[in-house]
Amino acid sequence: xxxxxxxxxxxxxxxxxxxxxxxxxxxxxxxxxxxxxxxxxxxxxxxxxxxxxxxxxxxxxxxxxxxxxxxxxxxxxxxxxxxxxxxxxxxxxxxxxxxxxxxxxxxxxxxxxxxxxxxxxxxxxxxxxxxxxxxxxxxxxxxxxxxxxxxxxxxxxxxxxxxxxxxxxxxxxxxxxxxxxxxxxxxxxxxxxxxxxxxxxxxxxxxxxxxxxxxxxxxxxxxxxxxxxxxxxxxxxxxxxxxxxxxxxxxxxxxxxxxxxxxxxxxxxxxxxxxxxxxxxxxxxxxxxxxxxxxxxxxxxxxxxxxxxxxxxxxxxxxxxxxxxxxxxxxxxxxxxxxxxxxxxxxxxxxxxxxxxxxxxxxxxxxxxxxxxxxxxxxxxxxxxxxxxxxxxxxxxxxxxxxxxxxxxxxxxxxxxxxxxxxxxxxxxx
Amino acid sequence: xxxxxxxxxxxxxxxxxxxxxxxxxxxxxxxxxxxxxxxxxxxxxxxxxxxxxxxxxxxxxxxxxxxxxxxxxxxxxxxxxxxxxxxxxxxxxxxxxxxxxxxxxxxxxxxxxxxxxxxxxxxxxxxxxxxxxxxxxxxxxxxxxxxxxxxxxxxxxxxxxxxxxxxxxxxxxxxxxxxxxxxxxxxxxxxxxxxxxxxxxxxxxxxxxxxxxxxxxxxxxxxxxxxxxxxxxxxxxxxxxxxxxxxxxxxxxxxxxxxxxxxxxxxxxxxxxxxxxxxxxxxxxxxxxxxxxxxxxxxxxxxxxxxxxxxxxxxxxxxxxxxxxxxxxxxxxxxxxxxxxxxxxxxxxxxxxxxxxxxxxxxxxxxxxxxxxxxxxxxxxxxxxxxxxxxxxxxxxxxxxxxxxxxxxxxxxxxxxxxxxxxxxxxxxx
Numbered sequence: 001x002x003x004x005x006x007x008x009x010x011x012x013x014x015x016x017x018x019x020x021x022x023x024x025x026x027x028x029x030x031x032x033x034x035x036x037x038x039x040x041x042x043x044x045x046x047x048x049x050x051x052x053x054x055x056x057x058x059x060x061x062x063x064x065x066x067x068x069x070x071x072x073x074x075x076x077x078x079x080x081x082x083x084x085x086x087x088x089x090x091x092x093x094x095x096x097x098x099x100x101x102x103x104x105x106x107x108x109x110x111x112x113x114x115x116x117x118x119x120x121x122x123x124x125x126x127x128x129x130x131x132x133x134x135x136x137x138x139x140x141x142x143x144x145x146x147x148x149x150x151x152x153x154x155x156x157x158x159x160x161x162x163x164x165x166x167x168x169x170x171x172x173x174x175x176x177x178x179x180x181x182x183x184x185x186x187x188x189x190x191x192x193x194x195x196x197x198x199x200x201x202x203x204x205x206x207x208x209x210x211x212x213x214x215x216x217x218x219x220x221x222x223x224x225x226x227x228x229x230x231x232x233x234x235x236x237x238x239x240x241x242x243x244x245x246x247x248x249x250x251x252x253x254x255x256x257x258x259x260x261x262x263x264x265x266x267x268x269x270x271x272x273x274x275x276x277x278x279x280x281x282x283x284x285x286x287x288x289x290x291x292x293x294x295x296x297x298x299x300x301x302x303x304x305x306x307x308x309x310x311x312x313x314x315x316x317x318x319x320x321x322x323x324x325x326x327x328x329x330x331x332x333x334x335x336x337x338x339x340x341x342x343x344x345x346x347x348x349x350x351x352x353x354x355x356x357x358x359x360x361x362x363x364x365x366x367x368x369x370x371x372x373x374x375x376x377x378x379x380x381x382x383x384x385x386x387x388x389x390x391x392x393x394x395x396x397x398x399x400x401x402x403x404x405x406x407x408x409x410x411x412x413x414x415x416x417x418x419x420x421x422x423x424x425x426x427x428x429x430x
Numbered sequence: 431x432x433x434x435x436x437x438x439x440x441x442x443x444x445x446x447x448x449x450x451x452x453x454x455x456x457x458x459x460x461x462x463x464x465x466x467x468x469x470x471x472x473x474x475x476x477x478x479x480x481x482x483x484x485x486x487x488x489x490x491x492x493x494x495x496x497x498x499x500x501x502x503x504x505x506x507x508x509x510x511x512x513x514x515x516x517x518x519x520x521x522x523x524x525x526x527x528x529x530x531x532x533x534x535x536x537x538x539x540x541x542x543x544x545x546x547x548x549x550x551x552x553x554x555x556x557x558x559x560x561x562x563x564x565x566x567x568x569x570x571x572x573x574x575x576x577x578x579x580x581x582x583x584x585x586x587x588x589x590x591x592x593x594x595x596x597x598x599x600x601x602x603x604x605x606x607x608x609x610x611x612x613x614x615x616x617x618x619x620x621x622x623x624x625x626x627x628x629x630x631x632x633x634x635x636x637x638x639x640x641x642x643x644x645x646x647x648x649x650x651x652x653x654x655x656x657x658x659x660x661x662x663x664x665x666x667x668x669x670x671x672x673x674x675x676x677x678x679x680x681x682x683x684x685x686x687x688x689x690x691x692x693x694x695x696x697x698x699x700x701x702x703x704x705x706x707x708x709x710x711x712x713x714x715x716x717x718x719x720x721x722x723x724x725x726x727x728x729x730x731x732x733x734x735x736x737x738x739x740x741x742x743x744x745x746x747x748x749x750x751x752x753x754x755x756x757x758x759x760x761x762x763x764x765x766x767x768x769x770x771x772x773x774x775x776x777x778x779x780x781x782x783x784x785x786x787x788x789x790x791x792x793x794x795x796x797x798x799x800x801x802x803x804x805x806x807x808x809x810x811x812x813x814x815x816x817x818x819x820x821x822x823x824x825x826x827x828x829x830x831x832x833x834x835x836x837x838x839x840x841x842x843x844x845x846x847x848x849x850x851x852x853x854x855x856x857x858x859x860x
Contacts, residue, residue: 002552003550003552004549004550004552004696004709005548005549005550005551005552005713006552007548007712007713007716008549008709008712008713013712013715014700016715036504036505037504039499039500039503039504042499042503044485044495044498044499044502044503047481047502047724048478048481051477051478055474065474068474069469069472069473069474070469071684072474072477072684073469073472073474073682073683073684074466074467074469074682074683074684075466075678075683075684076684107537107718107719107721107722108718108719110716110717110718110719111717111718114716114717118435118437118574119434119435119438120434120435121435122433122434122435122436137716137719140715140716141716143716144548144713144716144717145575146576248505252503252504253503253504253505253723254501254502254503254504254505254506254722254723254724255722255723255724256718256719256720256721256722256723257722266434270444279434279438282437282438282443283435283437283438283574285443285446285570286437286540286544286567286570286571286573286574287540287541287544287574287717288537288538288540288541288686288718289537289538289540289567289686290686291537291686292537292684292685292686292687292722292724292725293683293684293685293686294477294684294685294686294722294724294725294728295722295724295725298724
């Protein structure tokens, strides 16, 4: 192992393996761990219809049957086949108005992160700032590329610009060049917090003032109930935002289609001005060459079948997830009375959407506690500490609400209640 | 640009852009440049049948309709859904007998290269050896990951073990640790050469003796006519070979499905023994998370529809490519008499399969020559120098035979003849 790349020794990989192992060993346990979308509304037979819908679209655009065959059969353009369809969707659902040329279609948002971090980190002096706790996908990319990442602590009520500003200054004082700040503004993974509108405006100003980019990840917006705040990209007047997107939650994960919007201007070696998207495309040619044409076709067909609006496809799912989130919050309220909450020292946040909420407990929510929870109480959750790139979160756990039925939620929270009481009695100090 | 990662300044990217630009500017030119498979035998409507075939297979294996839905809809296992189907195919068509657990399904062979190089290159001291000329995908990965690559020169008649041995010694003398040698043993891209059986055996012995791995890339075997030599992996007695595969040529590129066989034993940080495939899977979780379930399903359905044999699906295509290759060689023979060949100093090799052959000309086959060839003579080819990571190949050009009709080949070689004569008259010294 010491002959292999350092990323393979990353503790995050070990902990994820531990969590998977626990899930495998206790199949009867109710699991609040996986951030998987609910698949009950998906109809496998429709895949063929979506594929046909995209073929019709190509034919209406003047494609011959040979052109359609080439589009599905051949190596496609590295930047993607369906950039126009994605640009239309962004315009209709997200009030993001960008040229198709500024979009690169990727193998999920994960590849989009890899391309962006690779482009921006030119050497050891460059650093990407990430909120802490934060999604593991971005820190994983950092490890893989030997790219430096630095944490910006998130408060219980969410992100504050002052902390980002302090982190930028601290990194500069260390001789480093902060390139970008990665953030999920809406219903973050893992914390569930959302950045208020005023803070979004401040963040954009801060990015312009400090000359950094904002890497905005947006997986949970369209699957959350009610009206969402505008994205950073929709508010972006100075091309400070690289917007990362995924259709894994809004359409389906099995397609593995995501994208990145990168409309920043770049002057290349020959003095020609292009877009950051062009540079990301070059990197993609060394990672996956292109995104499955088949998957792109099904994704485009699905969007076209809803007049270009992913939101239309998600009226049922967003209501379902909203209900699940309310059920979990209601059950927690029922399970722990106000008095018991104070006595035990347990509290949780109240996200307005997304898949996750975080719970603070009076003991160390580590792998030992997780094993006991699964084995003796039949309930699984994710230690929040997994998501802290520089340590922290020892007393937190993440609950995912996306994948369980109402009945499982009821029984799961009951089991969680029994576990929390028992564990608090053993190690009340944590 | 100087604020972006160094890989973006790679001359290979610039030259590929130049080639694409030429192709775009001279659409009437006959192009021997693209290594695209021929799509005339592909029927778009069959995609649905392949998808159904895979669903049937799952159902026969005991899957409920819910299981089938989950397989296609959800995030799948990072290592892949269809490892058993691929293992069966390798066993039937390639005499490679490996456990499904040693396979990782990837987004084309490109991602397989990225995962493998990332795992093996732990630091600046590690180096991957590549044949020169060699496929750009592997050197691109090296640039992307800041991984050192060193060239092993190929002779006009192909690879020689002595050169690899010398390169290993030279790298060690420089204080570097050679980890692996990347090679396409059959009908290489770009040169078209094939390593003889005896040299394969020698190469395996050399790898064991020098403690390096062999990264065997194999895209053109199943689409080549006649019986193929055994792969390095089929001859591998000491787990020295990591076998990289792609279904882009044998099934279709639009699926973007490849794989890597990595059955090497690795002892992990906790002292547990696993497979190199497990480590590659961990890296994949940071690159693409998983390969499109949709694409995997269609690929598996396609293989299952031919009783697991990709070779059965390629009887027509391999005959087609074999014929195209013979046509090109015949036309070259007709175009240039023996006397003219000697007088001009033009020669070419005679590959037995694959998509490519290389032609040596008496002038510098650079971008200026390419532009003239396209503009004045209506014929496009790829400068062989693009494929030399450390310089060389200035007098070579690569011809791809896979994508042209018989008529285009005839007219194309005629145009090439006119161009070669005219260019030789201008700069006979090169």
